[in-house]
Amino acid sequence: MKKYLVGMQKDGTVKYYYIRNLENYEIELLPTKYLAHKTKSRRSPNTVRRSAFALSFYLEYLSGKELDVTDVLRMKFTDQTEVFIDFLYWLKQGKHKEENGTTPRNETCNAYLKDVFRFYLFIEMEYQSFGSLKVLSYNQFITPNAVGVRKVIKSHSFHGYLKEEERDVKPAEQDEIVRVLQACTNCRDQLLILLIAETGFRIGEILGVDYIRDIDYENHLLKVYFRDDNENDARAKNAEYRKAKISDDTFEFLIYYLSEYRKELQCQNYLFINITGDTAGKPLKVDSVYDMFTRMEKKTNIKITPHMLRRYFANSRREAGWPLELIQKALGHKHLETTVKYLNIVDDELLDASQKYYEQQQPMYGIEKLL
Template identity: 30%
Template sequence: MKVQKIYVENKPYPLYILIDDEFKVVDKVMKYIKFLDNTGKAPNTIKAYAYHLKLYFEYLKQIGKEPDRVSFEDISNFVGWLGSPTGQVNVYHIAPQEAIRAETTVNVIINAVMSFYDYLERLGVFDGTSTFYNETRSPKTYKSFLYHATKNKAQKRNIFKLKVKKKLIKVLSQEQIKTLLIACNNKRDKIILMLLYEGGLRIGEVLGLRHEDVVTWDNQIKIVHRDYNVNEAFAKSKRERVVDVSKQLMSLYTDYIIYEYDDEVGGDYVFINLRGPNYGEPLRYHSVLDLFMRLEKKTGIIVTPHMLRHTHATELIRNGWDAAYVQKRLGHANVQTTINTYVHLSNDDMKGKYQEYLQRSENRSE
């Protein structure tokens, strides 16, 4: 099985299809991908779904089943197959084994498969998705503004969804941020780090920036969704937003344009390759990942692009920002996502509050 990138006439961005071992297009997946594209799914989402379905079809090949002939048990075994260290069906280990995929990763893959089967059922070629879901009458956690209008209606819940252990997100200290910035070899890399940390941008949003998105006179960055970028970096949301940044960041951007950026080859992309065979071309994801690997090796600080975004959001919450403001700044579609992800208490938070409690108690006793 292979995921193949293709370019379609009148489409400014690539699509992804699944090729079987005989180099034939898997027709059901191709039609499903076309459906995702027609309904406005982001190119990165379509790419991810194609790779998730590749895993599923590899599993189907192992068990000798066609996608429209699977049973409840087959999907259940697929969940186990995804977490199996051997990747084999019906292989059980006596000793505990570390899963090759985290629960969150398995859930994302299963969601893609469930979406695929929902599509097949709507086409009338599959008739078993009802066994893949439980029905519940009321959500256990967040109740939306219009909850009263739908509270008596049954809601579908994926029965194969694994329980995910709640983990505190990893953030960096101010000292670590400073160390990483000092370790950067050029102004371009420093701006990338500052946009991720100070602006809370996603890496796709950073790489997709054009010069017209940078409002230097008002210290603002516009996050604009575009259907196509040469470096295949896309903004996750189609909703445009504006992020305020510091004068220091804008000053660094101006220096970068003056001293490092080549106007003749750079075009309108903000971040380009400054050397090598790809000189002047827009920076791609793998180049940023290489940058973070170099920084980790140089400083000993374990860091990822998203960790800088997490750090920014956590600092805003700790400084008293309302979750609705943080949601808008980060570009979350739902404020509950912001609350679930960032409104958390670390051990240091608990320790600090307890120290405040002790201090107040001592003051009262004096």
């Protein structure tokens, strides 16, 4: 039986997560204070929730070792390293679950440990007397960036993460999208699929769209704004602002959808809502979207997810000649490397590009003079 329970308490629209010890029914103060800090720092509820479960798993692990959080801070570097590597393998074996299920991905285990590390760094900042996490002893140096702004570069010494598997997520294909659209039973689901495919927005960004404030009806633009009080917990990642143009056909379909469900939409401002049942008219949530895609997969034998639609957007724009930087901006990626991972760049394509380059630049080194 688990010793620690993750709970949630609402204060208005804000969700506060906590961890309770089920043996004495007391709140675990250090991790709960950290979770409150993340909430007050405007991190998304889903992010805070994931951190809460990561910390509850870690507390379960420490309990089995008869250790507490501060004991680890007082350990030597080698002992700390052993604790965290052992924690990773404990997760990998599924010991954080009460029932045997699928083995967690290495990426998932590493993400849990990174949440634990962030917790410890918070403790170091708040309570310096507890000691330090030596496996994260930062080396830092200051360097100017391209525009002369001084930037602190940090690196840490922990190298015990599990080797992460390559994620084999293929982009949706246009014919697959068409077939799924034809199988949908309502225009809300069809519009949702069309907008993700045409904007590349994340599902949380699409679900947060306010049809009064976030749509430029004159120029056929969809806008993304960061809000931390959305009723359906939808958020724009990285607190960024973006906008995207949609096709004339999709815009006409958007107007048709607004007309079709005008009564349900009148009670609130979210573009996507529940259209049946007791919650009709309430903002649509992420879980309901994934349930819809699961139903479509059973109906058509075609697997499509919001992430696959984002990859479709990236690859179709690249094929149309968009520069990588434009695709990066459209997707809302902080790093160009992330955008490149979305693209179907294969070895043969790289070889063909190299061949064409050399054909165009054949005499660039003057090698004929060296022979």
